[in-house]
Amino acid sequence: MPHLSRLTSLALTIAVACAAPAVIAADLAPQPARSVGTAPAAAPLPLDELRTFAEVMDRIKAAYVEPVDDKTLLENAIKGMLSNLDPHSAYLGPEDFQELQESTSGEFGGLGIEVGSENGMIKVVSPIDDTPASKAGIEAGDLIVKINNQPTQGLSMTEAVDLMRGKLGEKITLTLVRDGGTPFDVTLARATIQVKSVKAQLLENGYGYLRITQFQVKTGEEVGKALAKLRKDNNGKLKGLILDLRNNPGGVLQSAVEVADHFLTKGLIVYTKGRIANSELRFSADPADASERVPLVVLINGGSASAAEIVAGALQDHKRGILMGTDSFGKGSVQTVLPLNNDRALKITTALYYTPNGRSIQAQGIIPDVEVRQGKVTRDADTESFKEADLQGHLGNGNGGADRPSGKPVIGARKARPQDDDFQISQALSLLKGLSVTRGN
Template sequence: MSHRFRPTCLALALGLLLGAPALHAAEPAPAPVAAASGKAPLPLDDLRTFAEVMDRIKAAYVEPVSDKTLLENAIKGMLSNLDPHSAYLEPEAFAELQESTSGEFGGLGIEVGMEDGFVKVVSPIDDTPASKAGIQPGDLIVKIDGQPTKGLSMMEAVDKMRGKAGSKIELTLVRDGGRPFDLTLTRAVIKVRSVKSQMLEDGYGYLRISQFQVNTGEEVGKALTKLRQDNGNKKLRGLVMDLRNNPGGVLQAAVEVTDHFLKSGLIVYTEGRLANSELRFNADPADASEGVPLVVLINGGSASASEIVAGALQDHKRAVLMGTDSFGKGSVQTVLPLNNDRALKLTTALYFTPNGRSIQAQGIVPDIEVARAKLTREQDSEGIKEADLQGHLGNGNGGADRPSKAAQAARAERPQDDDYQLSQALNLLKGLSVTRGN
């Protein structure tokens, strides 16, 4: 990839995670005031109105309110009405955001957004209290510890769900328009392992990316090497990359992961008003995946950085995308540190796939739509085979007998046995292997 455009101040985020990685910036971005130079002066009448409202509140509100509280609330209001991803970060939230991309944080392990005034689950994170409790993408959180979330800002709702590891919290959820139900969860220190891999069958590997942290690109490279070793140091016949319920994360990590599967060409580009928000990322000639046939799984919980990877591989026809439409978060946030341990998280650009597609509010459409389904395996009642008959003839080519009891032998559980979308991805790879003569 081209390193001329390393985005030290840009990263992708989706809403606010409950302690999960969102947006991280190593350096402050230039103040956007410069971009607005030459425009109309500040509206003095509106500023006078603002000052008058502030004075009236201080004089007449039922309880005393400090200037600091009123000004911070005004700042929060300015940002909350721009878009769902811009926010004013107070010292605690800013510190958590700076630490979040290390992959260890406190909370429940869910990525959230807002819909119709309610907190909506974008994605639970693997192996966290939220995923273990069965929380699913699309669930609406209508109450937190019995208090309605309607009317709360996302930051307020997130603050209510934060807490010490080991403390309990009750969430009231609504799923698919059904009746509300309660779940009691125990907050925990979340340690996210962003990359997992294993062999599904001989020659076929599985690569799960749960979110994009700073070191995810490096971890994917190691996983590809390990899969090759597990395959007897032979090239894989096929690979499934699982991006389902991956809420995104760091832009650079998404670029590095994609670069492992491409030899050339554009990966992603961004466009915005600031000079340093217009970036282009290109692939290096090296191909760590060795051109292995690739199926990428996505769903409605695949967002932001996940959509960058999926969109680039789809545009380059490097992978077959399978599953359901992705979330559709195509904007870039910049962290603008302030001088008092606070920061602005501001939407500054849109990103585009290599073919110029903006997936904002649309998402990535898979090449093959496969909805989530539950697999139930029927008992094999094959009866008697020729090889079971006494005195049967042997195979003229010297092949071993295959009696019926062999088909009923116990088999170790595999991920694809209970995952319909994954089993379909594996079947597609097998079909490609057959037709290509691999």
């Protein structure tokens, strides 16, 4: 259910990519920067500061221990201008720009982690499912204190990401700190990251599970197909659905709007407000309902960011689903990618987004309706005591029907399911079953 027309008013594409300079953006066809909007009247040039800049550049060229060419100095100056604005604005060289474009298609090279900055440290926002990072056990919230034994303290986001990039198949060692504990090393090999953004399955008869790992260009379309397949696999109708947005770092704004629209039939989904005219946009739902109003529980946690928060916030404001889990990441800013000459680009924050009720979640996050922290699911042995039907000479049931004596538990006969090992999924499923009972489904 593509809604491309909603974005035609925006001359350049907008992304709500989380944290890392090489995360996600929308369509990236080169366009002139002036098409972003009408800029305010230019202030007089700060001549004193420009003289200082030229003097510093001359001093570095004359006195630095090694020769430095003008191109390197100027590119570093540009990077500094962007990196000091906010954690999400960045100057993208040809490789960075290429990786940004590739990531929207769901295939790129790397480790499979989204990173952010916290108190000068590099922090894992979330590992991407089925990548070297997730398979190595890296978790959201881990601090990366060293990359191949080089300390990350004081590194810019761009510098840290550059260190983690390299040739496919090459090994890299990250030194991590988890929950303030002792540093430990994780060695993993760079790989081609092929991210399948949507995964779906039936948990039990009538109850579906839909996980979105990140918001790519085709995620909205994939969610529509997944909902149709879940209904088909369950004889045309679902009793309940779990939408899992945990550790989803965000992605393309358009896809977030399309996903939310699959569950809404009217009203505002999200709106953006910025300093330039084209940064102020509003996105509303259309009457079609791919979910068929199925009871919904949405799982979020501290790794749910940006586009994931747009979807969660819209569903929460419209009371379309129950949010369960822990507070989300809190990235409420919008980035616009401005292509430059020579295959370079700027990724610059141009607006903040707001939920339908006018909430900005910037630096606050979305609070779930039901807080459920992740825990380990353990199961005691199922030991049944005697029942009435086990007693010799017991009376039969007055309404007919077979007796139900105690029986030996069947061990290992059932295939492992997500709810068996994931406490939050287990709690969400229990809530959906309760809703089904009270609604008479």
